[in-house]
Amino acid sequence: MSADIVIAGAGIGGLTCALTLHEAGFRPRIVEAARQLRPIGVGINLLPHAVAELTALGLGDALAEVAVPTAEMAHFDRHGNRIWAEPRGLAAGHEWPQYSLHRGELQQILHDAVRDRLGPDAVRTGTALSSLAHDGDPLRITLRSSATGARTTEYADVLIGADGLHSAVRALLHPGEQPLPLWNGIRMWRGTAVGKPFLDGRTMVIAGSNATAKLVVYPISRRAERRGDALLNWVAEVRVGDPGPVEGAAWNRTGRLDDVLAHFTDWRLDRLGLDVPALMAATGEILEYPMVDREPLERWGSGRVTLLGDAAHPMYPIGSNGGSQAILDARALARALTASHSLPAGLRAYEQERTDPVNALVLAMRDMPADRLLQAVAQRAPDGFERAEDVLTTEELDSIDAAYRRTSGR
Incomplete structure (x- = not known):
């Protein structure tokens, strides 16, 4: 199934997700709030x-x-x-x-591969997610320029929040959560x-x-x-x-x-x-x-929207898991979308596969x-x-x- 997929966040998880979705025949594109991707x-x-x-x-x-x-x-x-x-x-x-x-070299390897395979415009920097209407088909996404503050509206079949610890997508999906x-x-x-x-x-x-x-x-x-x-x-x-x-x-x-x-x-x-x-x-x-x-979530997404990596399950840096689990998320998500009869069903299948194992890891890290x-x-x-x-x-x-x-x- 082909679909237009927006990924918020050009970190390890978001870039891996774009590569995997492209390999599976989807049309992913990334929006990143930072104005420049640097190997930091x-x-x-x-x-x-x-x-x-x-x-x-x-x-x-x-x-x-x-x-x-x-x-x-x-x-x-x-x-x-x-x-x-x-x-x-x-x-x-x-x-x-x-x-x-x-970490910067890993991100550079992933970013170079995305540019080579998806094209030079696959990652749009200086672009932050501002709001989301996910009760229709397709999704209506409002993006804000980090430089000028100007807002634009775009449409997508799926939105994946891979935008890290302070995820804007997570905040929109779970407005009652402790913000800090x-x-x-x-x-x-x-x-x-x-x-x-x-x-x-x-x-x-x-x-x-x-x-x-x-x-x-x-x-x-x-x-x-x-x-x-x-x-x-x-x-x-x-x-x-x-x-x-x-x-x-x-x-x-x-x-x-x-x-x-x-x-x-x-x-x-x-x-x-x-x-x-x-x-x-x-x-x-x-x-x-x-x-x-953050406290583990029982569910990550809703409808045609889900989370990935630190946006879904930030954890203590113990056991070398942060980046590794984001990569596993990305691969599992593409497999689930490919195998499912609909996009929402694929996203829920992905969450069912990944939520319990990574939530258990979050709690195991706390035990130390x-x-x-x-x-x-x-x-x-x-x-x-x-x-x-x-x-x-x-x-x-x-x-x-x-x-x-x-x-x-x-």
């Missing part, structure tokens, strides 16, 4: 099942050119003592790698800096506890790796406030070095080859962000059992330890495995 952001992880979907779209070679295939994720205490680790991607027996790469995202009290700082490879050059390190201070570091550039360097993505997490609705949650908000460095002044993890203060000081731009999500155990290690052995088994029981160590199985699956 920091690192992102793609789980093997998301890599498989992008490879099926013909993007496997482009990903392999820029991304680092992550081989291991390992937890350490704040002194660099190893607590627990597991293989990832190919090293764990998956058919596809887990990739770590710069929900903060868990943890502040995150993020950045990238060129450094030396550490450990095997393919490990994601998680050290400390976010009850006091926690650090995540991993390499994200295959090009830097080929030069003998490492482009290191780092994320610092510190609990600084009480949970509740929060204003100002934006991925591109600039943070201050002094604010984050105050929590990591003496973090020199010699065993891992990481000088954390030096890494942070070498960072060109630091981003600051509250760890937020691995972080509770990292906090227990910090409390039981504040000055370090020789063996993890002297600090955590076998059952506690096994529970970390179980927690990541819950948060790293489909």
Whole structure:
């Protein structure tokens, strides 16, 4: 079935959705509120099942050119003592790698593919959704120019809200929802800096506890790796406030070095080859962000309108799920539309397939059992330890495995 489909949002989910719908014979076009698509952001992880979907779209070679295939994720205490680790991607027996790469490079790969396959006008920037009349056929959509404020009316058979945490489409579909995202009290700082490879050059390190201070570091550039360097993505997490609705949650908000460095002044993890203060000081731009999500929705859309990615299910950045789940959404949506006798039936089939699994992930992220155990290690052995088994029981160590199985699956 051919249909004219408008996608609000040119992020990872929206671009993947456009590529998949085009492949299936639909006519997708994207409207994006930002006036220019730039390769902004920091690192992102793609789980093997998301890599498989992008490879099926013909993007496997482009990903392999820029991304680092992550081989291991390992937890350490704040002194660099190893607590627990597991293989990832190919090293764990998956058919596809887990990739770590710069979010901007991933978005660029997707955007280039959309332009090549759908044409140069497939993504219209500087165009925000203003209102929606979805009680007729076709849909009547009002768009607003981000530059001039001028409004235009257009028509479409389907509207997909892939417009992120502050989704305009979600707000129109669910006007009674709490308008602000929900903060868990943890502040995150993020950045990238060129450094030396550490450990095997393919490990994601998680050290400390976010009850006091926690650090995540991993390499994200295959090009830097080929030069003998490492482009290191780092994320610092510190609990600084009480949970509740929060204003100002934006991925591109600039943070201050002094604010984050105050929590990591003496973090020199010699065993891992990481000088954390030096890494942070070498960072060109630091981003600051509250760890937020929203309450899961029982239904995402209505009629010929639905949601996708963070617009549908924003979640904490645990288990490498945000971008991966948006990609899985996009692929599932196209399959459901192709297989259904009508567009509304296809959208509901998509939601029935995806809502329960991703809502369960949102709630699993909130539980954060691995972080509770990292906090227990910090409390039981504040000055370090020789063996993890002297600090955590076998059952506690096994529970970390179980927690990541819950948060790293489909």
